[in-house]
Amino acid sequence: MKKIICILFFIPQMLAAQNVNYDEARIPAYTLPDILTGIDNKKITSAAQWEANRPALVRLFAENVYGITPEIKSRVKYKIIETNNNALGGKAIRKQVLITFEDFPQLNGINLLLYIPKHIRKPSVFIGLNFEGNHSLGNDPDVLITQNWMVDFQKNPEHIFKNRATLASRGKAVVETWPAETIISKGFAMATAYYGDIEPDHAEGWKAGLRGCLNKTEETEWSAMGAWAWQLSRMLDYLETDNDVNSKKAIVIGHSRLGKAAFWAAAQDQRFAAFISNESGEGGAALKRRWYGETHEIINKNFPHWFSGKYKTYAGSIDALPFDQHQLFGLIAPRAVYVSSAEGDQWADPNGEFLALKNAEPVFALYGKNGLGVDAQPKVDNPVGSDIRYHYRSGKHHMTAYDWEQYLKFAAEVVNKRK
Numbered sequence: 001m002k003k004i005i006c007i008l009f010f011i012p013q014m015l016a017a018q019n020v021n022y023d024e025a026r027i028p029a030y031t032l033p034d035i036l037t038g039i040d041n042k043k044i045t046s047a048a049q050w051e052a053n054r055p056a057l058v059r060l061f062a063e064n065v066y067g068i069t070p071e072i073k074s075r076v077k078y079k080i081i082e083t084n085n086n087a088l089g090g091k092a093i094r095k096q097v098l099i100t101f102e103d104f105p106q107l108n109g110i111n112l113l114l115y116i117p118k119h120i121r122k123p124s125v126f127i128g129l130n131f132e133g134n135h136s137l138g139n140d141p142d143v144l145i146t147q148n149w150m151v152d153f154q155k156n157p158e159h160i161f162k163n164r165a166t167l168a169s170r171g172k173a174v175v176e177t178w179p180a181e182t183i184i185s186k187g188f189a190m191a192t193a194y195y196g197d198i199e200p201d202h203a204e205g206w207k208a209g210l211r212g213c214l215n216k217t218e219e220t221e222w223s224a225m226g227a228w229a230w231q232l233s234r235m236l237d238y239l240e241t242d243n244d245v246n247s248k249k250a251i252v253i254g255h256s257r258l259g260k261a262a263f264w265a266a267a268q269d270q271r272f273a274a275f276i277s278n279e280s281g282e283g284g285a286a287l288k289r290r291w292y293g294e295t296h297e298i299i300n301k302n303f304p305h306w307f308s309g310k311y312k313t314y315a316g317s318i319d320a321l322p323f324d325q326h327q328l329f330g331l332i333a334p335r336a337v338y339v340s341s342a343e344g345d346q347w348a349d350p351n352g353e354f355l356a357l358k359n360a361e362p363v364f365a366l367y368g369k370n371g372l373g374v375d376a377q378p379k380v381d382n383p384v385g386s387d388i389r390y391h392y393r394s395g396k397h398h399m400t401a402y403d404w405e406q407y408l409k410f411a412a413e414v415v416n417k418r419k
């Protein structure tokens with residue numbers, strides 16, 4: 001398993017090896033745009049002023065990076081495919097909900113898998129996308145196998161054959177991002193869906209996905225990241241109709257590319273009560289201006305569909321971007337946020353992830369929220385912060401039991417306690 005993840009992770013690094021820097025001392029000096037200067041160039045000194053600045057800042061990120069999410073008005077149907085009141089050894093309620101869009105019959109719809117602990121009434125809920133279908137996450141035999149196209153992450157035809165999941169791939173996810181039993185035992189619900197339900201993750205994938213339904217060309221307003229973020233909001237729409245969970249306490253979480261999508265979803269959609277970035281790196285939690293690990297040029301070369309056409313025009317001139325990712329964290333305030341990096345994941349620029357969150361502190365302070373409590377990136381396995389939190393884990397690019405231990409603590413201490 002670990003070997004597969006390493007291969008996956010290192011391919012793009014090998015492709016672009018000549019441009020990759022892992023030496024902090026070689027990073028050219030850069031200046032971050034002042035987070036407390038509004039789009040109108042006026043100084044921001046109150047939460048109200050930050051709120052007033054919010055829509056224009058979201059718009060700026062959309063225009064330049066993630067693409068503009070169009071107004072999509074399609075009638076939505078929720079079909080509860082099945083419910084089981086004795087799932088996960090009798091500890092959880094399981095629901096599988098098919099979300100379809102009347103105007104886009106070409107799409108199979110979003111298959112939402114929901115586990116709800118039985119010992120808590122209306123629990124907070126972790127919500128996020130998964131890499132290889134709901135069935136790949138655990139050994140629950142009744143979870144439906146996704147029929148949709150998927151990236152051949154594993155290079156193992158027993159699990160993914162001709163870009164489709166096989167029966168044998170149940171419980172065989174390349175990244176075990178969702179420990180359902182642990183989440184349930186701590187009194188939280190989880191809601192997840194396969195990210196390829198809305199757009200297959202390849203350069204031409206938009207044609208078969210939601211963006212294709214809208215007849216937008218790839219290079220126009222929005223991007224695959226935008227479509228996946230949209231998917232997360234539609235999953236939350238459903239949760240708002242489900243009385244068994246507390247949708248006001250929805251914690252959007254994502255690993256790696258799915259962390260980038262979750263970040264953009266949380267920035268745009270303030271209904272998400274909290275955001276957790278697990279090694280989302282370039283295009284996610286990491287500062288763009290730092291020449292360290294994956295860069296703007298590399299990510300756009302390897303994944304041209306992830307971001308908007310406009311974003312590509314900053315190749316070689318990233319300093320010209322009128323913002324950086326610390327401001328995207330500012331857009332999460334005053335909600336709770338957790339960022340995690342891993343020592344064996346220098347590709348994601350762990351220190352750049354820390355610095356982005358650190359430089360967002362002034363916005364959280366406007367709302368009376370505490371900062372990280374440290375000035376420099378902490379040592380490994382030493383979580384810091386209270387309202388906003390960060391850890392630098394030992395080990396590789398992954399989402400581990402250690403990560404979840406911190407997230408569940410954070411959810412109990414911060415998210416559950418908020419009004």
Ligand code: GTR
Nearest residue numbers: 008009012256257258281294
């Ligand atoms: C890598 C990519 C990263 C990250 C990762 C993943 O190949 O360079 O930005 O998104 O994939 O999603 O696993």
